[in-house]
Amino acid sequence: MNSRPQSVTQTPLPRYPAGIACVAIVGKQNNPLLVHAMSGHDVDLKFHFLSHVACDYVDEKLRSPTPPSDAYFGLLATIDGLNIYGYMTNTRIKFFIMLPTSVFTKDSELKSAFEVVHAAYIDLLTNPFYDPDSLQMVHSPRLIQRLQSLSAPPAAQAQ
Amino acid sequence: MSTTKPLKTLGEDVWRSKMEKVSGELFVLTYGSIVTQLVRDFNQDYAKVNEHLEKMGYNIGTRLIEEFLAKSQMGRCRDFRETGEAIAKVGFKMFLNLVPTVANLSADGRSFSLVFDENPLAEFVELPDDAKRPAGTVVVAPSSSSATGGAAATAGGSAGAAATPLWFSNVLCGVVRGCLEMMQLQVEAYWVSDVLHGDDINEMRVTLIKVLEDEVPAGED
Numbered sequence: 001m002n003s004r005p006q007s008v009t010q011t012p013l014p015r016y017p018a019g020i021a022c023v024a025i026v027g028k029q030n031n032p033l034l035v036h037a038m039s040g041h042d043v044d045l046k047f048h049f050l051s052h053v054a055c056d057y058v059d060e061k062l063r064s065p066t067p068p069s070d071a072y073f074g075l076l077a078t079i080d081g082l083n084i085y086g087y088m089t090n091t092r093i094k095f096f097i098m099l100p101t102s103v104f105t106k107d108s109e110l111k112s113a114f115e116v117v118h119a120a121y122i123d124l125l126t127n128p129f130y131d132p133d134s135l136q137m138v139h140s141p142r143l144i145q146r147l148q149s150l151s152a153p154p155a156a157q158a159q
Numbered sequence: 160m161s162t163t164k165p166l167k168t169l170g171e172d173v174w175r176s177k178m179e180k181v182s183g184e185l186f187v188l189t190y191g192s193i194v195t196q197l198v199r200d201f202n203q204d205y206a207k208v209n210e211h212l213e214k215m216g217y218n219i220g221t222r223l224i225e226e227f228l229a230k231s232q233m234g235r236c237r238d239f240r241e242t243g244e245a246i247a248k249v250g251f252k253m254f255l256n257l258v259p260t261v262a263n264l265s266a267d268g269r270s271f272s273l274v275f276d277e278n279p280l281a282e283f284v285e286l287p288d289d290a291k292r293p294a295g296t297v298v299v300a301p302s303s304s305s306a307t308g309g310a311a312a313t314a315g316g317s318a319g320a321a322a323t324p325l326w327f328s329n330v331l332c333g334v335v336r337g338c339l340e341m342m343q344l345q346v347e348a349y350w351v352s353d354v355l356h357g358d359d360i361n362e363m364r365v366t367l368i369k370v371l372e373d374e375v376p377a378g379e380d
Contacts, residue, residue: 126283128191129198129290142285 016113016150017105021082021098023117023147024051028092031135036144038151046080047098053077054084054096061086071118072111087114093121113150120146166244169231170252177230178253187282194327198290205290206323216333217340224338227253239367240264242344243271246335246365255279259363270366273335278354278361280328285355292324292356300366301349326350328361335365343371 021041025034032051037043057076061067068074073086078101087095095117099105124130124143164172194212201207227233231249236242243261251257257279263272292298326332332348339346345368352358 123283126188127285128188128195128283129285129287140285 016116017097017099017103017109019100019103020113020150021100022047022050022096023150024054024096024098025117025121025138026051026055026094026096027135029135030055032137033093034138034143036147038148050079050082050084050098051096053079054086055094057084058086058088058094072107072114074107085110085114087118089118089121095121116150117147166248167258169233170249170258173230173249173253174256183279187280190280190330191284194325198325203289205325209323209326209329212326212329213333213336216330216335217337218333219330220334220337220339221341222337223254223334224341227338239268239344240271242339242342243273243365246338247273250338262362263364265366270364272351273363273365275361275363278328280331281353281355281361284327286325286327290325292353294357298349298351300347300364302347324356326353327355328353332363335363339365340371343373345369345371 020038022035022037024032024036024047027033030052032048035047035051037047054076058073061073061076071087071089073088076084076086076096078084081101082098083101083103085097085099087097089095095114097110097113097117120143123146124138124140125132127140130138130140194208197208197211198205201211227250230253233245233249236245240261243264247259247261251259251273257275257277259273259275261271262274265271326349329350332350335348336346346365347368348363348365351362351364353361
């Protein structure tokens with residue numbers, strides 16, 4: 001399945017859940033920054049709506065007696081045949097990954113996927129032309145290209 | 160006192176032993192915020208931003224040459240091509256740890272290109288769309304394009320791309336011009352291609368305009 005790593009120090013390649021429907025990035029004021037539907041899924045308002053709903057679930061988790069101790073919030077809700085997973089950075093930027101309920105996945109796979117999103121977001125921030133205080137949605141072909149890599153089939157990921 | 164060491168070795172030695180180092184990321188992010196601040200100040204008028212970056216580079220270059228000469232102890236270059244090699248192998252190596260290739264030497268030996276495989280200044284950068292050069296346009300030297308009244312570098316495509324593109328690393332052109340002017344060489348340095356615009360490489364064209372003779376200061380007859 002996974003090919004043997006070339007060097008001893010190389011960690012095993014992470015696997016991402018197959019068939020991600022949508023990746024969303026929401027800013028600290030719950031303003032949508034990016035709602036990116038993966039190939040094979042229509043871009044429609046459903047994903048925007050689900051991002052807003054997911055923000056409410058995040059707020060609820062933060063107010064609960066046991067808020068999550070790290071960035072990964074786990075499964076937030078299941079709506080309309082989609083599982084919505086959440087992740088929040090220390091700076092209150094939220095990432096959501098939406099998977100169809102038919103896809104079987106593990107927490108470790110989702111954490112790897114969120115790390116990719118986080119790294120892509122950091123690269124966006126280091127672009128001097130990006131204004132992090134702007135409430136507008138993000139137009140960055142480079143960011144979208146990085147997120148597209150999450151939808152690569154498992155065979156390509158194991159390279 | 161001129162040394163007979165090959166330029167490449169000289170550059171590496173000076174870089175390793177005599178230059179103080181700073182964090183690359185800090186430097187690059189600082190430069191990035193300078194450029195974006197200029198873009199905001201000039202209201203997205205990229206021609207003015209380019210000009211200002213070049214002027215800043217010129218001021219840096221006129222001072223940097225002293226450090227270059229003191230640390231490298233280089234003697235005179237025999238011809239303009241050797242000047243290009245010295246800039247590439249010693250100058251850029253010392254200050255940016257970067258060694259561009261000298262290429263496209265013109266027949267009369269008065270102009271060459273510096274080709275950079277990578278440009279650390281632009282490491283994190285993604286240009287906004289209106290700052291990019293449209294695909295398929297040819298870059299002409301700034302001196303000639305201003306003479307034709309900016310009829311401009313767009314060979315056959317208007318599509319809202321009539322404005323000048325932003326040359327993000329234009330400060331480096333100014334540095335080259337400033338340094339060489341202190342060496343009595345008046346040159347013109349401008350970018351021909353840039354990875355940020357979608358090209359494969361970064362190429363700077365340097366052309367010798369004239370050799371400056373020492374002028375008698377005004378007032379001394």
